[in-house]
Amino acid sequence: MSHDTLRRPHPVNNAGRPAPRAPRRRRRHWTRRPNPLAGIGSALWLVVVIVPIYAMISASLTRQDQALGNNALKPPAHPTLANYNTVLHNGFGHFLLNTVIVAAAVVVIVLVLSLPLSYVAVRTRGFWSGAAFRMFLLGIAIPAQAVVIPLYLMIAKLNLYDSLLAVVLPTAAFAMPVCVLILTGTLRDISEEMYEAMALDGASTARMLFQLVIPMAKGGIGTVVVYAALQAWNGFLFPLIFTQSDGPRVLTLGLFNYVSQFGVNIPALLASVVLSGIPIFAVYLVARRALVGGLMGVGGK
Template sequence: MSHDTLPRPAKTSGRTTPPADKPSRRRRHWTRRPNPVAGAGALIWLVIVLIPVYAMLSASLTGPDQALTGNPLKPPAHPTLDNYNTVLHSGFWHLLSNTAIVAVAVVGIVLALCVPLAYAVVRTRDRWSGAAFRLFLLGVAIPAQAVVVPLYLLIAKLDLYDTLLAVILPTAAFAMPVSVLVLVGTLRDISEELYEAMALDGASALRQLFRLTIPLAKGGISTVVIYSALQAWNGFLFPLIFTQSDEPRVLTLGLFNYVSQFGVNIPALLASVVLSGIPIFAVYLVARRALVGGLMGVGGK
């Protein structure tokens, strides 16, 4: 065969065309089939959730004499902010600061203990780490009401009664089982090759924890932060049992300020609930994506 009869390579332009069997991400997005059943279910659930919230906001803007009259879903005829003014001038800031201290302390204790524990459970594959993990999972099945009497005796023996520590320590203890479960599921999704690469570079276990595990587990850590903060912010049983005076009182107990032997100031009570829910709702809006990502990784690999 002569040199002239050799097949010539086809001329190609500078542009590269994607393979026909791999559509672009944008095209896949537009070709997704809608799910009307799921959309209708989500809409119904949204309405179910928003109706009580709307009724609470509407009632907090009415006068005390109009709280129990008329349609609760009807907008107030003469909205007023007097209820919010009453709440803000009735020790609300003191209650808010105590609740914030409890929430921050609980989150700090849970993260300081649960992150190293979950790391040890995932990286140390022996019977002791597995037994510790199962022991923490046992705490999920134990309700706080079942151990409130022994906890009360323990708090009294430690001379912590009627202090914020009497609320912080039990709340952190009961938030740890679920937090360990979430973190173990998140840490199991980290590739083993990354740990091996850092070990070859001479990284210690402590350095792997801070330089590899914690940065890659932000979703699970955010989930634990929001979960433990909610447990501290909405806690009622431990503040009710372990505190007595006004100094360590938190927001959930502050709602009793609007309950007397002659009746209940419902609009002021609901205004206090609205104001106390704003900070934790703001935290959820900031970390909602990390929260969803952390919850999706609970099961691990």
């Protein structure tokens, strides 16, 4: 057989004429255009972030008698780890454990309460549910300093003063409005057809929550976990007002150990700050994809 016989015959229409071929689609070649302004802005922002971190780490490796005389941007001539040794042998492990307990408890409370509340706010179509949701979000506009005295009286009446629970409960309460707002926006991105398909399959509300909502809202849940953990980790006002002894002391209050009436041990103080930031930075590295996905929508779209 010749080469022409092996060629596929040209399609014909009803009139016996060859049908016109479909036009070929042109491939789009996307080219990245240089954006000098964005590059300059990113470089400036990187400098703004990196320089203080470098100065802090450099000062934490400096001896105490040289902390005030050296240039902050100049690397130490004789770096030492004595400041970190001082921090680790001055109750840092106890403060770290208390902070981890507070952060974990706050995250659990926020997730257990915020996720069902956001689900009800999204799935319930009614005036009262919308009004309750908007009323709940008013908590974003209430600063903690404005209600610290009533909170102090409530905690004293409940015999929770000078305990970790006195720090956990207010921190979780003030973190919940933002977390509900994040989760509500995430759950609204789930298509209505998925809910209807599970409803036709006879799924209950609890089954929809655990088999549909939670798997589809991993990005928003990751964002809530990071936000609530940061609120608990960096909290200062509630531990300062609601605790007194060294037993429930957290990292933010542990920094006062290096401040006295005669001066401040700046290198040890900064070494404690560096060690305090490592765990929460590790949490961010683990949950950064879920955090970005929650900020951009379900599935990172």
